[in-house]
Amino acid sequence: MYDWLIVGAGFAGSVLAERIASERDQSVLIIDRRPHIGGNAYDRHDDAGVLMHQYGPHIFHTNSDAIFDHLSKFTEWRPYEHRVLGRIDDKLVPIPINRTTINALYDLDLKTDEEAQAFLDSRAEPVEEIRTSEDVVVSKIGRELYEKFFRGYTTKQWGLDPSELDKSVTSRVPTRTNTDDRYFTDTHQFMPKHGYTRMFERMLDHPNIKIMLNADYREIRDEIPHRRLIFTGPIDEFFDFRFGRLPYRSLKFKHVTLDQEQYQPVGTVNYPMTEDYTRISEYKHLTGQEHHKTTITYEYPSATGDPYYPIPRPENQALYKKYQALAMETENVHFVGRLATYRYYNMDQVVGQALAEFRRIQETVPLWSALNGKSHANADERLVGAQLENGRLLN
Template sequence: MPTSPKKFDWLIVGAGFAGAVLAERLASQRGDRVLVVDRRNHIGGNAYDRHDDAGVLIHQYGPHIFHTNSDMVFDHLSNFTDWRPYEHRVLGMVDDMLVPIPINLDTVNKLYDLSLTSEELTEWFAARAEPVETIRTSEDVVVSVVGRELYEKFFQGYTRKQWGLDPSQLDKSITARVPIRTDRDDRYFTDKHQAMPAQGYTRMFEAMLDHPNISVMLGTDFRDIRELIPHDRVIYTGPIDEYFDYRFGELPYRSLRFEHETIDKEFALPTGTVNYPQTEAFTRISEYKHMTGQLHSRTAITREYPSAEGDPYYPILNPDSAELFKRYEALAMQTPDVWFVGRLATFRYYNMDQVTGQALATFRRIDEMLPRAMPTLATAAVAAE
């Protein structure tokens, strides 16, 4: 006689940062039974990494550089991985020269054959900046700081390729992520914690999901099993418009196509990433050995080609999409026993640490709201003393 399916306290849709962090917390801290499903055939979401045929560790979905100012987020993830310190550096091919990105003192001096000091560069920027009464768009952000010429050299073409839209059509938050510097700091990020999981992201996710209360089903679409497997509540980390069957229309996302190549030399690039804001159909090339520290006689690079078709990666933020999302958000708030977490479910351009922080905050809200089904090992040990 067939047995009925096991009942779970939680069905978590998506095995990326949001789903994995919440699965681990719910299982380890509350003793809840959790099923994680993902339509892809691997865990880790877009942070998934793997060894290519030559044995070089690559990021399947382009470079993922971990950085955060949050001690809480870094300490939490440190429970599941050791770290390799790494500060990411990016060069841009501009006017046939490789120059530091973000724009800094060396960028301007090399590009214009100058020898400005930091103080002089501040004045140089100010002389070229265009006054913008109200900063609304990505174009406004840049021209108001460095002027139109550097905007066109570094931002306009790259943004058009990346987003399929001119910066004047995009929310100010897009280019606000990229700083402008007057010193020689050539690090792409300046966060307190900058490091890569020592054994890779996939190993970190494996450690996170390695709990007897967690089951994982890969290559599984949530819609195919939601009525078949008993569960009390859902955590959804996919596109929010898809959850509601595009009731109000599709939210706009930008996708990417990745071209991986293994090369018979130890290194191919002078740094982890080279951007191409003026030329080429791709936006950038990245080389993973700079990031991972792997010792190997061969290397691997990835070219990224932005696309309107494919898996959703980046929410396209503008007034129309913000208004559309608000309608879905209102619907989500009226949906009982479903939590929407992560970049796609909340239509935010979040980094990995921000998604982790959001997932941890969601767990705290859940834990305050719902009584625990059973004591954790820690609380049981205290009670026994």
């Protein structure tokens, strides 16, 4: 009998597994249907020896000292400030839009924040009520810059015109009047010194934690005795799509290794106006690795595939609320993470959510007797190995 079964070995599941194992001294089995831990943050050395991210670039940034300090228990850090360029009118210009961007596109020489703001104000269009992603951008910077930077990229990313998307989508991308060309402005901007996978390995390296990979929850849920469940997968899948499927956008990745040291001047170049892909990322900028070759990734948004981005439309939120109501009625199950709460979270926000959920567990879930939990866990390990040929149990 495991004290806890955790579905999903990404940030949400792994943070909770470590907290429960170390702070509550309870047994945890964490499973994942993929052949690795780390969720979408999983990184690896490819055949050329270049450290790359399997599911596109993941750049850690946060304003929370508590979140940064917690993860620092499991990794050293490499300082890194992400910079993004966009190919606009055959020029590479900074994204988010800043004063440098404006000067380059319009052959201007704006020297102050006030001059840049006046330029943007002169192009902004009044919008009576800000409801959609288009409204957000047009009301701040006007239609021309909206068409150049936002409309094409957003349509590729979401499969919908910005006029059909909630205002939250483009509200995430600021417009600046200074010359700060960093993509993020958070207090803490770092990359795990030895990669995300190494950080997850250290996080889950605890005698109370067992890991099973290539394991689907639906196939093993009745085979693994457990007292409580933490579910970080899609909430609609947990309830067998009772009310229908929650819509997601997915991504397809094309990884290419090149026989040259560097391909592009920054970590990511966006293509808002051209190409089928949205961006190209080059990992050596992120990792600082010295290597005579380099690996890049093309990202192609897709309507099918693994769920990545909840589509922010009112009808989708209404559907999620139905599943959320079911979740609140389900005893001994905790729903945590992007997919389980149908929200687009950054990595630090998922960690924060998991830490908050652990505090709630500490306050509301009594510590029960483990009843020789470690010997039971060992017995379960043999049971899993015997019954689930595809399951891969680690630790």
